[in-house]
Amino acid sequence: MCPPQLRTLLFVAWLIGYVAFLLSVRRMWTGKYMRSPLARSLFMNMIGDSEAADGQETQEWYRCSPELLGETLQKLFVQSHLDPDTQAFLRRSVEKSGWMFTQLYHSFVSTVLSPLVSRTSINGFLGRGSMFVFSAEQFRQLLHISPEWRAERLLDLGAGNGGVTEVMGAHFREVYATEVSPPMKWHLQRKNYKLLGLDEWERTGFKYDLISCLNLLDRCDNPLDLLRGIRMSLVPGTGRVILAAVLPFQPYVEIGGRWQRPKERLRVKGKTWEEQVTSLSNEVFREAGLEVEAVTRVPYLCEGDMYKDYYVLDDAVFILKALED
Numbered sequence: 001m002c003p004p005q006l007r008t009l010l011f012v013a014w015l016i017g018y019v020a021f022l023l024s025v026r027r028m029w030t031g032k033y034m035r036s037p038l039a040r041s042l043f044m045n046m047i048g049d050s051e052a053a054d055g056q057e058t059q060e061w062y063r064c065s066p067e068l069l070g071e072t073l074q075k076l077f078v079q080s081h082l083d084p085d086t087q088a089f090l091r092r093s094v095e096k097s098g099w100m101f102t103q104l105y106h107s108f109v110s111t112v113l114s115p116l117v118s119r120t121s122i123n124g125f126l127g128r129g130s131m132f133v134f135s136a137e138q139f140r141q142l143l144h145i146s147p148e149w150r151a152e153r154l155l156d157l158g159a160g161n162g163g164v165t166e167v168m169g170a171h172f173r174e175v176y177a178t179e180v181s182p183p184m185k186w187h188l189q190r191k192n193y194k195l196l197g198l199d200e201w202e203r204t205g206f207k208y209d210l211i212s213c214l215n216l217l218d219r220c221d222n223p224l225d226l227l228r229g230i231r232m233s234l235v236p237g238t239g240r241v242i243l244a245a246v247l248p249f250q251p252y253v254e255i256g257g258r259w260q261r262p263k264e265r266l267r268v269k270g271k272t273w274e275e276q277v278t279s280l281s282n283e284v285f286r287e288a289g290l291e292v293e294a295v296t297r298v299p300y301l302c303e304g305d306m307y308k309d310y311y312v313l314d315d316a317v318f319i320l321k322a323l324e325d
Contacts, residue, residue, distance in 0.1 A: 061082070061297075061312065061314075062079070062080050062081055062298065062299075064077060064274065065274055066274075068272065068274035068278075069277060069295075073278060073281055073292065073295065076293065076295055077295055077296065078141060078294050078296040080134075080138055080141075080297065080298050083135050084135075085135030085136060085137065086299075089130075090309075090310060092303075093301070093304050093309055094309045094310070130161060130302070130303050131160060131215075131300070131303075132163070132164070132300075133164050133214050133215070133298065133300055133315060133317065134244075134298055134317060135167065136170070138298065139167055139168060142294050142296060142319050143240065143294075144294075149171055150171055150172070150173065151173075151209035152172065152173055152174060153173070153174045153175075153176065153208045154168055154174070154176065154208065154209065154210050155176045155177070155210070156168065156175070156193075156214075157216055157230075158178060158179060159188055160181075160184055160187075162193060164212075164214060165177060165191075165212075166191070168212060168242070169193070172209065176195075177193045177195055177196070178196050178197070178201055179195070180198065201233065202232070202233055207233060207235040208234060208239060209235050210239070210240050210241070211230050211233060211239070211241050211242075212241075212242045213242075214242070214244040215244050215245065215246055215300060217243065217251075217266070218245065218249055218250060219253060220253065221253055221262045221264065222263060223251070224264060224266070224284075224287065224288055225264070227284075227289075230288075230290075231288060231290055231322050236322075239322065240293070240320065241320035241321070242318070243317070243320055244300065244317045244318075245280065245315065245316050246313045246315055247277070247315070247316055248273075248276060249266065249276055251265055267284075269283070273297065277295060281295070290320040290321065290322060290323060291321060292318055292319070292320060293320065294318070295318050295319070296316075296317050297314070297315070298315050298317055299313070299315065300312070300314070
């Protein structure tokens with residue numbers, strides 16, 4: 001049997017080897033992703049500059065060809081741009097990715113826990129991986145509301161750590177949220193949001209002025225049932241839905257540390273962003289009894305790690321209302 005001292009020595013040697021491996025990988029990625037101090041400084045200056053919105057990369061984040069959306073959707077498209085709130089999120093992400101020892105710790109914990117725990121819960125436990133979908137200004141622009149506008153109830157489905165909930169919640173007297181991950185629930189409770197069970201939000205006995213469903217449609221087993229439930233839970237006439245979907249649409253459900261296909265798969269047609277937006281609008285949403293009131297293209301941003309400053313996916317954000325019976 002191995003003596004305790006030897007086991008301790010082996011563990012320390014393994015830990016040192018693991019850290020050395022991560023540092024070597026980090027150096028390899030540094031060259032590829034321009035993570036040197038000079039490149040980081042140039043990037044910080046770029047996003048702080050008034051000409052940041054003219055950068056090729058950020059232009060692509062918001063690019064759309066409205067003529068490819070069809071006559072009805074063309075009139076509903078809202079052009080978004082890189083704004084100060086988005087720039088601030090990027091700055092924080094760049095700064096955090098440079099915290100070497102914190103990132104090493106996060107990488108170590110993720111490696112140990114990933115076979116047993118979902119990535120969402122790991123991020124919640126570590127307090128990392130914050131998401132950014134839209135700014136407060138972009139939110140108001142889509143809903144055509146002023147900074148002073150207030151309504152009664154907001155429901156945020158799959159709220160995560162509540163970062164995006166805060167952007168919307170300032171306009172509502174009561175904020176409700178659902179979440180699967182226990183660590184994320186803890187973050188939501190700390191922010192005093194009213195947590196509802198996954199099967200509870202439809203049976204509260206009251207309706208919601210706004211229901212948000214952000215990047216959840218491709219991560220649930222029964223997306224059409226979800227959409228129909230959302231429609232039935234809106235305040236009649238004035239209730240609205242703000243829904244974000246990552247495109248191209250690739251549905252997977254995370255169970256534990258594994259990914260699998262959902263039980264019900266939406267048939268989203270087309271290959272381009274515009275084609276899939278049109279398919280969602282004309283087929284999927286209408287089948288669920290919803291119609292588009294506004295749509296925009298924004299980047300779905302996530303805080304990075306020791307390998308990359310931040311991660312970007314293409315999002316379509318819709319404002320939906322219930323079709324008249």
